[in-house]
Amino acid sequence: MSALLQKLRGLRTEAGLAAPVIAPPASTDVRRLVQFRAKHTRPALPIASLDREVVGEEIAPGLRFTETHADWPSPPGIIDARFARLDDPVHGANLMHFDTETTGLAGGTGTRAFMIGAADWVGERFRIRQLTITSMSAEASMLRTFASWLNPETVLVSYNGKCYDAPLLATRYRLARLPNPLMGLRHLDLLHPVRRRWKGVWENCRLATVERQLLGVVREDDLPGSEAPAAWLTYLRGGPATNLRRVAHHNAQDLRSLAGVLLHMARIP
DNA sequence: CCGGCTGGGTTTGCGGTAAG
DNA sequence: CTTACCGCAAACCCAGCCGG
Numbered sequence: 001m002s003a004l005l006q007k008l009r010g011l012r013t014e015a016g017l018a019a020p021v022i023a024p025p026a027s028t029d030v031r032r033l034v035q036f037r038a039k040h041t042r043p044a045l046p047i048a049s050l051d052r053e054v055v056g057e058e059i060a061p062g063l064r065f066t067e068t069h070a071d072w073p074s075p076p077g078i079i080d081a082r083f084a085r086l087d088d089p090v091h092g093a094n095l096m097h098f099d100t101e102t103t104g105l106a107g108g109t110g111t112r113a114f115m116i117g118a119a120d121w122v123g124e125r126f127r128i129r130q131l132t133i134t135s136m137s138a139e140a141s142m143l144r145t146f147a148s149w150l151n152p153e154t155v156l157v158s159y160n161g162k163c164y165d166a167p168l169l170a171t172r173y174r175l176a177r178l179p180n181p182l183m184g185l186r187h188l189d190l191l192h193p194v195r196r197r198w199k200g201v202w203e204n205c206r207l208a209t210v211e212r213q214l215l216g217v218v219r220e221d222d223l224p225g226s227e228a229p230a231a232w233l234t235y236l237r238g239g240p241a242t243n244l245r246r247v248a249h250h251n252a253q254d255l256r257s258l259a260g261v262l263l264h265m266a267r268i269p
Numbered sequence: 270c271c272g273g274c275t276g277g278g279t280t281t282g283c284g285g286t287a288a289g
Numbered sequence: 290c291t292t293a294c295c296g297c298a299a300a301c302c303c304a305g306c307c308g309g
Contacts (some may be wrong), residue, residue: 099288100288100289101289102288102289103289104289104290105288105289105290105291106289106290106291110290111289111290111291113289158288159287159288160286160287160288160292160293160294161288162292162293162294163286163287163288163291163292163293163294164287164288164289164291164292164293165288166293167291167292167293168288168289168291168292189293189294191286191287191288191294191295192287192293192294192295195286195287195294195295195296196295196296199286199295199296204286204287205286205287206286206287206288207287207288224289225288225289226289227289228289229289247289
C-alpha cells in the first residue's frame with residue numbers, strides 16, 4: 001500500500017498537482033512498514049539537478065514557448081505538389097511544417113507528445129516555433145496553442161506524420177476533449193515521395209539520410225530520436241535538462257530539413 | 270452450343286518501413 | 290509495443306476465342 005501511495009504521489013507531482021493529504025496508516029503494522037520504507041528507501045533523484053534550464057518563455061503553467069527565425073534564400077510562392085500526389089497547387093504561405101517529440105513509438109493511447117515544433121513562412125523569413133511541456137497537466141494548453149496556429153487553409157508538411165504525428169495528436173486532442181485542428185487539413189507527407197524516388201538508391205529513407213544526401217546537412221552532437229523520451233522523462237523527474245535542450249535542437253533541425261526537402265522536391269532552388 | 274483456357278486489366282493482400 | 294501508406298504480387302474478373 002505504501003508503495004502504491006508513493007507511486008501515486010509521484011504521479012501527482014509529475015502531473016503538476018499538489019500532493020494530497022494522506023491519512024496516517026490505520027494499523028501499527030502498516031505504520032511500521034511505512035517507517036521501514038522511509039528508513040531504507042530514498043527518492044529516485046535525491047539531489048535536485050543543477051541544470052534545469054529549459055529554453056523559451058513560460059506562456060502558461062508548465063508550457064514553454066520559443067520562436068526563432070532562420071534566414072532563407074527564397075521563400076516559396078506557389079508550389080506544384082503533384083510529386084506528393086496533391087493535385088491542387090499549394091501556396092507557400094499556407095505551409096505548416098510540424099514535428100512532434102513523444103514519450104515513445106508505441107503510438108497508442110499510452111504515448112503522449114511533450115513537444116510540438118512548427119515552422120512556416122512569414123514574409124521572407126522561415127519561422128520556427130516550439131512548444132514544450134514541463135508537466136503532464138500542461139498538455140491541454142500546448143494542444144490549444146498549436147491549434148491556434150492552424151486555419152482551414154493550412155497545408156501540413158511532415159515526415160511520416162500522416163501515420164505517426166497526426167494520428168497521435170488526434171488521440172491527444174480527443175483525450176483532452178478538444179476539437180482536432182488537423183482534421184480535414186491537406187497533408188503533404190514527404191516520406192512517400194522520397195521513397196518513390198530514392199528507395200533502393202540510399203541505404204534507407206529516414207529523414208536524417210535524406211537531409212544528408214539532398215541538403216548536405218551533417219548533424220553535430222545529435223541526440224538520436226530514440227533517446228527523446230528518456231530526455232523528457234528525466235527532466236520531468238527532476239533530472240538535468242541537458243538532453244531536453246538537445247531534443248529541441250534536433251526538432252528544429254528536423255523542421256528546417258522538412259522545408260529544405262520540400263523545396264528540393266518541388267524543384268524550387 | 271458450351272465448357273474451359275488465355276490475355277489484359279483491375280482489385281486485394283501482404284510485407285516493409287518510417288515516426289519517438 | 291502502432292499506424293498508414295507504398296509497391297509488388299497474387300488473386301480475381303471478364304471478355305474473347307478455340308476445341309470438342
